[in-house]
Amino acid sequence: MSSPAIGAGFVGGGFMATVHSRASRSARARLVGIVGSRPERSIEAAEELGIERAFDSLDDLLADDSIEVVHVCTPNSLHTEQALAVIAAGKHVVCEKPLAISAAEAKILVDAASAAGVTATVPFVYRFHPMVREARARVASGEAGRVLSIHGSYLQDWLLDASDDNWRVDSALGGQSRAFADIGSHLVDLIEFITAERISRVSAIKRTFFPDRSLHTAVATEDAVAVALETRSGALGTLLISQVAPGRKNRLYLEIAGSSESIGFDQEQPETLWLGRRSGSQLLPRDPDQLSDDARRLSVVPGGHAQGYVDAFAGFVSDSYAAIRGAAPEGLPRFEDGLRAARITDAVMTAAGTGKWIDIPEGDNS
Numbered sequence: 001m002s003s004p005a006i007g008a009g010f011v012g013g014g015f016m017a018t019v020h021s022r023a024s025r026s027a028r029a030r031l032v033g034i035v036g037s038r039p040e041r042s043i044e045a046a047e048e049l050g051i052e053r054a055f056d057s058l059d060d061l062l063a064d065d066s067i068e069v070v071h072v073c074t075p076n077s078l079h080t081e082q083a084l085a086v087i088a089a090g091k092h093v094v095c096e097k098p099l100a101i102s103a104a105e106a107k108i109l110v111d112a113a114s115a116a117g118v119t120a121t122v123p124f125v126y127r128f129h130p131m132v133r134e135a136r137a138r139v140a141s142g143e144a145g146r147v148l149s150i151h152g153s154y155l156q157d158w159l160l161d162a163s164d165d166n167w168r169v170d171s172a173l174g175g176q177s178r179a180f181a182d183i184g185s186h187l188v189d190l191i192e193f194i195t196a197e198r199i200s201r202v203s204a205i206k207r208t209f210f211p212d213r214s215l216h217t218a219v220a221t222e223d224a225v226a227v228a229l230e231t232r233s234g235a236l237g238t239l240l241i242s243q244v245a246p247g248r249k250n251r252l253y254l255e256i257a258g259s260s261e262s263i264g265f266d267q268e269q270p271e272t273l274w275l276g277r278r279s280g281s282q283l284l285p286r287d288p289d290q291l292s293d294d295a296r297r298l299s300v301v302p303g304g305h306a307q308g309y310v311d312a313f314a315g316f317v318s319d320s321y322a323a324i325r326g327a328a329p330e331g332l333p334r335f336e337d338g339l340r341a342a343r344i345t346d347a348v349m350t351a352a353g354t355g356k357w358i359d360i361p362e363g364d365n366s
């Protein structure tokens with residue numbers, strides 16, 4: 001017999017609440033309630049997203065016993081307080097990244113979730129592209145050889161013009177780091193996920209090219225950041241992260257050079273992997289019958305029927321709910337992974353501020 005549908009609640013009424021609620025519906029949840037930034041916004045969002053009830057406050061939403069999991073989709077600076085309230089109410093939590101605006105706050109969340117025994121996950125959703133799992137399997141099996149170098153970028157252009165504005169540019173809402181915390185966090189999560197290597201130290205340069213925007217002046221958060229890194233085993237890497245790169249919409253690209261082959265993954269073309277070899281390089285298509293078990297598991301349609309971002313998000317939410325029901329899905333990003341990304345973000349900001357190489361603390365929990 002199948003267990004009853006998970007009752008889901010949502011905090012936040014923007015783009016991410018739309019994406020989370022669609023994924024939640026596809027994971028067969030009951031979409032019980034939403035709270036937006038104002039009561040009127042809660043009503044609008046409930047109507048737009050087809051959610052049963054609009055709540056006036058997070059407390060009201062948390063008082064509803066039919067809600068088992070709450071998706072926190074609000075500006076970064078609200079995550080800690082809201083996720084702690086969800087955990088204190090004994091509910092499971094899916095919290096947007098960056099998990100918190102500092103590693104110290106992320107650690108508080110990890111400890112609270114662990115003490116309460118709730119499932120607590122962070123949408124590092126690119127892990128859920130089948131071809132990312134395939135890349136990971138190729139490194140794990142030794143097929144790619146020893147990891148020598150890592151070359152990554154994550155480029156967007158939605159903040160290119162000085163007239164572009166968003167809460168994320170404001171450090172009071174988004175935190176000290178913008179581009180790295182928002183999108184660089186995905187990139188470093190993916191690097192460590194695919195390679196099973198740990199980044200041990202970083203150096204970085206950051207720039208705010210447009211300090212004056214339409215709603216915010218004297219913006220201090222970075223438009224772009226360049227990072228050099230080293231892993232524990234001695235692999236070298238370079239990363240470029242920018243939200244002001246014309247023509248690039250959501251282009252996360254990662255290339256791992258192993259001693260036997262390179263593996264290239266492009267988030268905007270997620271149906272293939274580039275396998276680079278001294279001779280015989282190839283583009284490997286997503287064809288479930290030919291792939292590793294985990295890549296096959298996340299292939300929801302046959303090869304040639306393109307999967308993308310929305311499917312990756314749905315895979316993440318489906319695995320989060322499976323974990324709530326007691327399963328242990330492979331590769332589920334949890335609060336510990338959010339803490340890890342927050343530690344790397346703090347180190348990148350310190351490196352950019354001091355001009356020095358900064359070690360990434362291992363710490364407990366991650």
Ligand code: SOE
Nearest residue numbers: 015097156182183186243250
């Ligand atoms: C905006 O930069 C954003 O929506 C990020 O916040 C997401 O994490 C990323 O997946 C797409 O871009």
